[in-house]
Amino acid sequence: MDESDADGEAGGRIELGSASAAPGTLDRGRLPVAELPTGGAERLPVVVANGAEDGPTLWLTGGVHGDEATGVAVVQDAVAALGECLADLAGAVVAVPVVSPAGLRRNARETYYADEDPNRHFPDADAESARPPKLQERIDARLYAAITGHTPDDTSEFAVETVGTNAAADALIDCHTAGVGSESFAIRDRVLYGDRRSESEAAALSAELGRLIDAFGLPVVREYPAAEYVEENLQRSTAGAVLNEAGVPAFTAELGAHSVVGDARLDAGVAGVFGVAVEMGLVEAEAVPESVDEPGVGVDPAPVEFPVRRFRGPTTDDSGLVRHRVAAGDAFAEDDVLADVVNAAGEERGTVRADSDGYVLGRCEGLAVYEGDPIGSLAVRDDGDLVVPRDADEE
């Protein structure tokens, strides 16, 4: 593959699976990624909106968690709206609205292939396993090959042929939703340096990511610190692998709560995609359709001024029924009581206090808590770096 194919700027026809879009056209198709026991193939829906002019390629993915309705709708509606302005599009948008058809069929986060998070199995060259990869890992590796243009070490008939398809991403937005009643936010992963890239290359990649995520218009929440990030396998999420393995700017959008499409969140997501497309030079600001809002319109801004990172907690020391004192969007200070834990008769058993300043993204679902359970999804003050060594001992 030559360099112009790898960075998606060669122009010309874009082919992915059965979709084939000449410049100035949109096509829909299917990308086979695995064989099913019942016959036939697991196929991911793909939509390619190929602009009349050459330019960068933006990927949109949704539905890696099969119950995250708004994320799927954002990808469907954003690529359709971009498809309405192909004459003004310099570059292309490649969309996969449902990354996990097996999760969608169940309306559930996990698939029936395995009771595991499908968004933790993307390639990581450092991941060591004595066992051969199972189905989800193979599917994620094939999608990753399509996104990045990296031809995988995969001899199956479902290995995605990427050479010369012009489909490789210059940026990716992976659309999700969070818990019941959750705020909308965008997650900015830290860029790791070490074997993959130097510290200065990581800084340049992080700066480019910062530009795009700010253009999306949702409050930005930094991802967990490096050790917790790798421990939770988040470098193997869709955005994590595209960013930290392939070195392509990528982020996760969390668009409110799961299971039902939230109309305001849908509008904010589509507006955010256009904001990123404008920032990338895919489309001029004047060419954005009037029906599309400015990025960030209708979105609750962060109620604090300082940088924040994602935090699941604090945890309760007592088992019982949780009675929250704060709601999504509320700011709090270190040592504030965030929740009481009571027994079933309603008597106080204990309180749960904030470990630091921040605000509430959402409350954990479920009335019952056991000792050690987190009670919230928080955005807490972050004084850490955005560019960090993958292994602490590389410092």
Ligand SMILES: [Zn+2]
């Ligand atoms: Zn999700």
